[in-house]
Amino acid sequence: MKIGIIGGGNMGGSIARGLVRSGFMPASDIAVSSPRNVTLDALSADCPGLQVSTDNSTVVQGVDVIMLAVKPWLIGKVLDEIAPRVAFREQIIVSLAAGVSLSDIDAMLHRYSSSRTLFRAIPNTAMLVGSSMTFLCSDNATPQQVDMVKSIFDALGTAAVIEERLMGAATALCSCGIAYAMRYVRAATEGGVELGIYPHKAKEYVLATLRGAVELLEATGNNPEVEIDKVTTPGGITIKGLNAMEAHGFTTAVIEGLKASSNG
Ligand SMILES: NC(=O)C1=CN([C@@H]2O[C@H](COP(=O)(O)OP(=O)(O)OC[C@H]3O[C@@H](n4cnc5c(N)ncnc54)[C@H](OP(=O)(O)O)[C@@H]3O)[C@@H](O)[C@H]2O)C=CC1
Numbered sequence: 160m161k162i163g164i165i166g167g168g169n170m171g172g173s174i175a176r177g178l179v180r181s182g183f184m185p186a187s188d189i190a191v192s193s194p195r196n197v198t199l200d201a202l203s204a205d206c207p208g209l210q211v212s213t214d215n216s217t218v219v220q221g222v223d224v225i226m227l228a229v230k231p232w233l234i235g236k237v238l239d240e241i242a243p244r245v246a247f248r249e250q251i252i253v254s255l256a257a258g259v260s261l262s263d264i265d266a267m268l269h270r271y272s273s274s275r276t277l278f279r280a281i282p283n284t285a286m287l288v289g290s291s292m293t294f295l296c297s298d299n300a301t302p303q304q305v306d307m308v309k310s311i312f313d314a315l316g317t318a319a320v321i322e323e324r325l326m327g328a329a330t331a332l333c334s335c336g337i338a339y340a341m342r343y344v345r346a347a348t349e350g351g352v353e354l355g356i357y358p359h360k361a362k363e364y365v366l367a368t369l370r371g372a373v374e375l376l377e378a379t380g381n382n383p384e385v386e387i388d389k390v391t392t393p394g395g396i397t398i399k400g401l402n403a404m405e406a407h408g409f410t411t412a413v414i415e416g417l418k419a420s421s422n423g
């Protein structure tokens with residue numbers, strides 16, 4: 160398999176770096192285009208052998224999968240640039256653009272081809288370390304094509320194929336969600352500092368605690384409340400902390416944040 164990636168930023172760059180680092184494919188089978196040489200030079204330094212170009216239409220030649228990793232408002236412009244060089248019957252287009260639907264992309268390509276295979280992929284920034292939760296949906300794809308695209312994102316973490324109607328919710332939960340998790344880490348770290356722990360130590364302790372929480376939930380399969388019950392001694396300090404957090408809107412703040420993201 161060969162992959163052409165248009166846009167070498169957070170997403171496009173992480174896909175290229177992640178696929179090479181994981182050993183999923185050699186750098187020589189990946190081509191990346193981006194307008195600035197500084198972006199391409201950094202990618203080439205990390206992934207020797209990668210094919211790089213400032214010309215988007217170059218990277219679509221001879222690849223099986225074309226990834227669109229540019230900002231949402233550039234998708235139409237990029238498609239107009241590459242469409243004359245795309246073999247729509249053979250090449251799969253995967254858009255990473257949040258909020259741009261399969262039918263939006265289909266409409267942009269209507270004048271170039273009557274039949275095409277389209278995917279949307281919504282990963283998160285943890286692709287870089289092989290731990291992204293990525294959501295996929297598709298139009299006009301065979302089961303083999305779905306397996307092929309899923310295998311790419313499984314190499315960068317865990318991929319799930321979902322209905323397109325759920326993409327907004329999934330984006331909020333897991334793609335924006337990584338920023339929300341970071342904000343919890345920052346908040347907990349700041350709390351630790353106020354309680355007298357050095358910042359770098361507080362962050363280390365918070366991360367270790369979160370790792371433990373994730374592993375407990377994964378190992379037991381329990382609802383988080385079951386695990387919370389094990390921590391909250393009646394009349395003890397944990398319930399006092401939880402109730403103070405709820406009094407300040409913890410759960411509501413998280414849910415309202417997710418809803419705001421998903422409506423955006
Ligand atoms: N960031 C995230 O967490 C997530 C982002 N997405 C989606 O992924 C897409 C990319 O986002 P992200 O990677 O964060 O954005 P970045 O800004 O990090 O990367 C975009 C890249 O596009 C390049 N670029 C700009 N104009 C063009 C062009 N005309 N042709 C080719 N490349 C171009 C830029 O190049 P250069 O560096 O050379 O200037 C840049 O490297 C967006 O549509 C976003 O909605 C989806 C899920 C999560």
Ligand SMILES: O=C(O)[C@@H]1CCC=N1
Pocket residue numbers: 257330334335
């Ligand atoms: O904030 C955004 O719009 C992008 C899409 C999902 C994560 N970042």
